Amino acid sequence: MKDRSEMLRKYAALAVRVGINLEEKEGLVITTGPDGLPLARLAAEEAYSMGAKNVELIINDDKVTLSRYINGKEIAFEEFPSWKTAMFEGMYKDNYHHLFIISPDPELLKDADPVKVGAYQKVSSAAMAPVMRYRMTGVTKWAIVAVPSIPWAESVFPELKGDEAVEALWDEIEKASRLDVEDPVTAWRDHDANLKKRMEYLNTRNFEKLNFKGPGTDLEVYLANEHWWIGGSSDSSKGVPYMANMPTEEVFTAPHKLKVNGTLRSTKPLSYNGKIVEDFGFTFKDGAVTDFYAAKGAEVLEALLKNDDGARYLGEVALVQDDSPISNTGILFNNTLFDENASVHFALGRAYGYSIRNGSTMTLDELAEKGANYSLIHVDFMVGGPSLDITATDHEGNTIDIFRNGNWVI
Structure with a gap:
């Protein structure tokens, strides 16, 4: 397998410096799954080196998520944990910003009951609405980046299996995220400037x-x-630019x-x-x-x-x-x-x-x-x-x- 250690360090710097655009004395919360842990650890290093007051890590696991829909009884779809809503709202109020490192399985719930999936989606969305408002209005800076998982990679490259599929998907993520250049941070700032030209034209007209x-x-x-x-970076409610989606x-x-x-x-x-x-x-x-x-x-x-x-x-x-x-x-x-x-x-x-x-x-x-x-x-x-x-x-x-x-x- 290809040595991607240097690329991962560039990716972490990009996510924290351009995606979140973390400032000194701010907090960072990172949500990811097992496949995202290597990048999450490097992002934490980057954040602390920039003066973060704290980095909090939240791990989600696809198998646990799937278990709710396959094995869960009625109670598992009736309510969303109030402590979880309070936790995120507390972090956002305390000047934490949110990095999501996703490694999805596009068909994780293909065999799950769509009624159960819809029911819990509705319950969780309602409970998290106050939290989402922090991100939707720019109070909380947030960014999404991706790393491959085997299920995701095999869905993109069905002719490949396992590590071969993951390697192929990594190659495409590197190119799409401008990680294949010497200085991705500068490349992204240049790209942002080009998107801003389109944005300015449309806003002027x-x-x-x-x-x-x-x-x-x-x-x-x-x-x-x-x-x-809006093109490229968004401005937070304090006027700080951040890049919510990478790539964009x-x-x-x-x-x-x-x-x-x-x-x-x-x-x-x-x-x-x-x-x-x-x-x-x-x-x-x-x-x-x-x-x-x-x-x-x-x-x-x-x-x-x-x-x-x-x-x-x-x-x-x-x-x-x-x-x-x-x-x-x-x-x-x-x-x-x-x-x-x-x-x-x-x-x-x-x-x-x-x-x-x-x-x-x-x-x-x-x-x-x-x-x-x-x-x-x-x-x-x-x-x-x-x-x-x-x-x-x-x-x-x-x-x-x-x-x-x-x-x-x-």
């Missing part, structure tokens, strides 16, 4: 709506009032909850709650999903849309051109962190507060007045590709092409 057209897609999307495009290629904002009409077809499978949804699409009227279909996993979509009232509405529209590093690999990663950065995408559910001008300081009611959706969920799905065109319309009715054949034309 302040378009009223976007129209999406492609195979199975004909959608009119009005943008939220006083919407704000997107520029995104909030659609108007009640002003989305037409049809929308996915172009990549969705991995959600340990199950795969394939070849799916939606019909929207006045913002809400009124109909949907899926060749595989329709029951997963049905449960997702029933989470709460806001689950049927959109909370994010994100622009990613087809000619981008992750898309050009031609690889389906079976993971949203990577696949959403290969494609234009939307999210059902909650809008990010900071995708409204000054939204980080607004109440939920104030955000709703601007047209930002609220939900317990936020689930991205991909709709981009070489056949997608996007036209933008300003408040005077002037139109301009911004995407043709899946790529930027501005």
